[in-house]
Amino acid sequence: MKAVVIAAHGGPDQLQLREVERPEPGPGEVRVDLHAASLNHLDIWVRRGVEGVRYPLPLIPGCDGAGVVAALGAGVDDLELGTRVLLAPGIACGHCETCSAGRDNECRHYGILGEHRNGTNAEAIVVPRANAIPIPQALAFEDAAALPLAFLTAWHMAVARARIQPGDDVLVHAGASGVGSCAIQIARSLRARVITTVGSEAKANLVRSLGAEHVILYRETDFADAVRDLTEKRGVDVILDHVGADTWEGNVRSLTRGGRLVVCGSTSGHLVTANLRFLFFKNLAFLGSTMGSRSELLRVLRLVERGVLRPVVDRILPLDEVARAHELLESRRALGKLVLQIR
Ligand SMILES: NC(=O)c1ccc[n+]([C@@H]2O[C@H](COP(=O)([O-])OP(=O)(O)OC[C@H]3O[C@@H](n4cnc5c(N)ncnc54)[C@H](OP(=O)(O)O)[C@@H]3O)[C@@H](O)[C@H]2O)c1
Ligand SMILES: [Zn+2]
Numbered sequence: 162m163k164a165v166v167i168a169a170h171g172g173p174d175q176l177q178l179r180e181v182e183r184p185e186p187g188p189g190e191v192r193v194d195l196h197a198a199s200l201n202h203l204d205i206w207v208r209r210g211v212e213g214v215r216y217p218l219p220l221i222p223g224c225d226g227a228g229v230v231a232a233l234g235a236g237v238d239d240l241e242l243g244t245r246v247l248l249a250p251g252i253a254c255g256h257c258e259t260c261s262a263g264r265d266n267e268c269r270h271y272g273i274l275g276e277h278r279n280g281t282n283a284e285a286i287v288v289p290r291a292n293a294i295p296i297p298q299a300l301a302f303e304d305a306a307a308l309p310l311a312f313l314t315a316w317h318m319a320v321a322r323a324r325i326q327p328g329d330d331v332l333v334h335a336g337a338s339g340v341g342s343c344a345i346q347i348a349r350s351l352r353a354r355v356i357t358t359v360g361s362e363a364k365a366n367l368v369r370s371l372g373a374e375h376v377i378l379y380r381e382t383d384f385a386d387a388v389r390d391l392t393e394k395r396g397v398d399v400i401l402d403h404v405g406a407d408t409w410e411g412n413v414r415s416l417t418r419g420g421r422l423v424v425c426g427s428t429s430g431h432l433v434t435a436n437l438r439f440l441f442f443k444n445l446a447f448l449g450s451t452m453g454s455r456s457e458l459l460r461v462l463r464l465v466e467r468g469v470l471r472p473v474v475d476r477i478l479p480l481d482e483v484a485r486a487h488e489l490l491e492s493r494r495a496l497g498k499l500v501l502q503i504r
Pocket of ligand 1: 200201202203206310311314335336337338339340341358359360361364403404407425426427428429430450451452490491493494495497
């Protein structure tokens with residue numbers, strides 16, 4: 162089968178389209194013939210390499226995908242061949258104390274497709290049965306592939322970690338990013354007022370269409386000053402962030418008393434200096450967040466089916482343009498998600 166392979170870390174030229182052996186499902190697994198995959202920023206970290214992290218190279222990248230069930234491993238008797246599915250991007254052990262509590266994303270053995278094992282930038286993939294989630298006929302493969310990782314992450318941040326309440330003021334950073342475009346919609350569905358930051362006018366138009374009430378072009382206006390004005394000096398109840406170092410100080414300034422800052426990433430840098438006096442005097446909560454549970458993904462899907470949440474697909478490129486797709490994402494030119502069409 163055709164697959165994108167990263168054999169060594171580096172630039173987009175390290176994404177090689179190769180002929181590789183098609184995987185066959187073992188017991189409890191299924192093979193999915195992929196129709197579409199979507200990019201996440203994680204694909205860029207995996208391709209570039211991250212100091213102190215070892216990725217299992219050579220590796221097929223891609224955390225998100227959708228396609229049809231094409232082969233069943235021994236013991237799988239509850240899925241029909243040909244079923245249209247999307248892939249849950251995370252794989253946990255399924256039987257430890259944490260998994261048993263439904264917090265599979267906190268499992269010690271948790272791994273992500275395209276990071277810890279071969280991913281979706283290929284004509285086929287083998288995953289545990291539990292990772293193949295049937296989708297409705299009306300959901301296109303390209304849209305289904307754009308959903309899982311970004312929506313799951315944003316949902317866990319907004320619901321499980323920040324516990325957004327109706328009427329909360331919520332600041333979503335990088336609102337046109339994969340995670341940000343989901344976070345805006347989720348916060349709105351929870352009846353929060355959404356303020357968001359973006360780096361360009363084109364991104365501002367997109368986030369307005371997703372329901373953001375106030376958009377801050379942070380290159381022109383200091384976002385913490387803008388938040389102060391927009392909230393009449395009160396500050397916001399919740400901040401959903403993955404920018405990291407560049408937004409840290411402004412975030413601490415922007416939180417109201419009792420505010421919650423949830424961080425799932427650190428694209429601009431991961432080392433910051435914290436002033437603990439703000440933390441305790443203002444009763445703040447600094448919360449980390451990674452991925453989300455399988456049940457949260459199913460909840461997201463339900464809301465997509467009902468039209469409450471929708472994938473934001475910027476454009477669809479053929480699989481052999483994967484290097485161009487990486488360049489677009491890396492240079493911050495994507496408006497929402499980039500999708501690769503595989504068949
Ligand atoms: N822990 C988890 O489970 C988890 C899950 C998903 C994502 N993440 C992390 O969250 C971050 C966002 O992921 P994503 O897939 O949503 O990313 P994305 O779609 O590539 O969007 C990233 C956006 O962040 C903004 N940005 C701010 N500072 C930046 C910088 N120094 N370099 C590049 N972009 C910068 C840019 O928007 P503007 O042009 O508006 O500035 C950019 O478009 C990544 O670091 C990712 O690894 C973590
Ligand atoms: Zn486990």
